[in-house]
Amino acid sequence: xxxxxxxxxxxxxxxxxxxxxxxxxxxxxxxxxxxxxxxxxxxxxxxxxxxxxxxxxxxxxxxxxxxxxxxxxxxxxxxxxxxxxxxxxxxxxxxxxxxxxxxxxxxxxxxxxxxxxxxxxxxxxxxxxxxxxxxxxxxxxxxxxxxxxxxxxxxxxxxxxxxxxxxxxxxxxxxxxxxxxxxxxxxxxxxxxxxxxxxxxxxxxxxxxxxxxxxxxxxxxxxxxxxxxxxxxxxxxxxxxxxxxxxxxxxxxxxxxxxxxxxxxxxxxxxxxxxxxxxxxxxxxxxxxxxx
Amino acid sequence: xxxxxxxxxxxxxxxxxxxxxxxxxxxxxxxxxxxxxxxxxxxxxxxxxxxxxxxxxxxxxxxxxxxxxxxxxxxxxxxxxxxxxxxxxxxxxxxxxxxxxxxxxxxxxxxxxxxxxxxxxxxxxxxxxxxxxxxxxxxxxxxxxxxxxxxxxxxxxxxxxxxxxxxxxxxxxxxxxxxxxxxxxxxxxxxxxxxxxxxxxxxxxxxxxxxxxxxxxxxxxxxxxxxxxxxxxxxxxxxxxxxxxxxxxxxxxxxxxxxxxxxxxxxxxxxxxxxxxxxxxxxxxxxxxxxxxxxxxxxxxx
Numbered sequence: 104x105x106x107x108x109x110x111x112x113x114x115x116x117x118x119x120x121x122x123x124x125x126x127x128x129x130x131x132x133x134x135x136x137x138x139x140x141x142x143x144x145x146x147x148x149x150x151x152x153x154x155x156x157x158x159x160x161x162x163x164x165x166x167x168x169x170x171x172x173x174x175x176x177x178x179x180x181x182x183x184x185x186x187x188x189x190x191x192x193x194x195x196x197x198x199x200x201x202x203x204x205x206x207x208x209x210x211x212x213x214x215x216x217x218x219x220x221x222x223x224x225x226x227x228x229x230x231x232x233x234x235x236x237x238x239x240x241x242x243x244x245x246x247x248x249x250x251x252x253x254x255x256x257x258x259x260x261x262x263x264x265x266x267x268x269x270x271x272x273x274x275x276x277x278x279x280x281x282x283x284x285x286x287x288x289x290x291x292x293x294x295x296x297x298x299x300x301x302x303x304x305x306x307x308x309x310x311x312x313x314x315x316x317x318x319x320x321x322x323x324x325x326x327x328x329x330x331x332x333x334x335x336x337x338x339x340x341x342x343x344x345x346x347x348x349x350x351x352x353x354x355x356x357x358x359x360x361x362x363x364x365x366x367x368x369x370x371x372x373x374x375x376x377x378x379x380x381x382x383x384x385x386x387x388x389x390x391x392x393x394x395x
Numbered sequence: 396x397x398x399x400x401x402x403x404x405x406x407x408x409x410x411x412x413x414x415x416x417x418x419x420x421x422x423x424x425x426x427x428x429x430x431x432x433x434x435x436x437x438x439x440x441x442x443x444x445x446x447x448x449x450x451x452x453x454x455x456x457x458x459x460x461x462x463x464x465x466x467x468x469x470x471x472x473x474x475x476x477x478x479x480x481x482x483x484x485x486x487x488x489x490x491x492x493x494x495x496x497x498x499x500x501x502x503x504x505x506x507x508x509x510x511x512x513x514x515x516x517x518x519x520x521x522x523x524x525x526x527x528x529x530x531x532x533x534x535x536x537x538x539x540x541x542x543x544x545x546x547x548x549x550x551x552x553x554x555x556x557x558x559x560x561x562x563x564x565x566x567x568x569x570x571x572x573x574x575x576x577x578x579x580x581x582x583x584x585x586x587x588x589x590x591x592x593x594x595x596x597x598x599x600x601x602x603x604x605x606x607x608x609x610x611x612x613x614x615x616x617x618x619x620x621x622x623x624x625x626x627x628x629x630x631x632x633x634x635x636x637x638x639x640x641x642x643x644x645x646x647x648x649x650x651x652x653x654x655x656x657x658x659x660x661x662x663x664x665x666x667x668x669x670x671x672x673x674x675x676x677x678x679x680x681x682x683x684x685x686x687x688x689x690x691x692x693x694x695x696x697x
Contacts, residue, residue: 201621202621202623202624203623205619205621205623205624205627206621206623206624206627207627209624210624210627210628210630210631210633211631213617213628213631213633214628214630214631214632214633215631217616217617217632217633217634218632224615224616224617224618225616225617225618225633226593226617226618226619227617227618227619227620227621227624228593228619228620229620229621231418231424234423292509292513297518297520319516320509320513320516320517321505321509321516321517321518321519322516322517322518322519323497323502323505323517323519324497324519324521325494325497325498325519325521325622325623326623327498327502327622327623327642327645328497328498328501328502328519329502331498331499331502331503331506332502332505332506335502335503335506335507336506336510337505337506337509337510338509349649352648352649353645353648
């Protein structure tokens, strides 16, 4: 039994005969008659019998009407729910990224995404210990990732999102020069994310490039905790410019660093076709630019 | 055979599997697997039966448990001795902390500790939501000297000092919460669009249970593993967020409408450590934390 057979059957019932049903279905009358005969044969029971010049439902045919309508309604609903996903009325998108990039730029992208597609649910995770964002996207654990570029992979596509300059975040006092040469931080206790965090990698690289050894006094993976420690005077940290500026209100000083550590970031995905949700995400990400 | 192999073996035994052990120790799974296999090769015996979804100790593995634990504890004692020799003029303090507690009050405690002992560095390891139950084991087995976590925990054989509690508040996006009452009754939360951390964060479960009691349920529109992103997401208008009172202060500074909950949802946090000797840095930190907690409870304080 398939949906087409049921639809034809119901058409004959609703239009009161094969001729009128065929016209309504835009098929030829002999085709419809043949389809009906085939359906009855496959069921092994007659659904109609001749009475005068028309067809009348048999007992079996009458019994089939209700279930047939229910089933066709189910199919319509199934189709609609798939259509809804395609239309982004409902649906879910998984994005993988680190904490810093989740704050900026992902928060802004998500805000705009929700305005455009209010039914779309975003789920943001971080890479498992020992793996990175590129790994997770490459292995298919996640469709989209936001990470530092370039990624070392031929199989991933990258969509650049610009650069983030890292700024020095200092306790409320004392005042000092701006910009700060990196070499001046030789004796400054630094509060940084642990090794394995992308932000730490950028900072370490900046120090290494300058031939300097940072003095890491505290390692902690939470941005807000790092900021709180800076406010309490425990030392200095590095945040992307936009995030650093957001903490000015809390009392920290924000200074440029020379040379400035810079993070070049972007969205990565596999070469395979993207889901409608992912496409929508990319379209909106284009409208969000990073602070220089 | 080295201590790292024993540490990894013990973690796999305690957690019943390599994946969970790797997560709890925050190391890469392949490294952990390799270390355990290396140990098995050296000892000439299989330590685990590898089953479909986990591992089970072999007889050899069972035999190794006791000695491995003793070795790790003795390593901790050795570090303590070395720490005694160094005093507080060097070295590193390792703290295991649940993420919400890192923001507050750990940041404050660490800053105070650094002021007193500027030569000791501090390393904070993140306890992930799903490993909440692992705190006791990780400290008991000597992986960490000190942990800061929500209590109660399975503190068998450990010292647990309750330091204070977190109250959960609601941070509403700028265009939503201006005329919401303070505190917010549970009924008003029905259908509230929420940015949240994925289940099974215990705090979240408690909130939902408290709401369900009043027939209310929130609607999750986005989830993030990164708690640091909750307030930025709320600011971007994605949805409201449940945040601890300490983060809520910051949220209000940034322009979110912060409201308390009615009934209030709170959870106590505490310091966990082994009763036997701590390193000098560990002792100093515990003393500082207890001073801090006592000062907050003193009459006239908040």
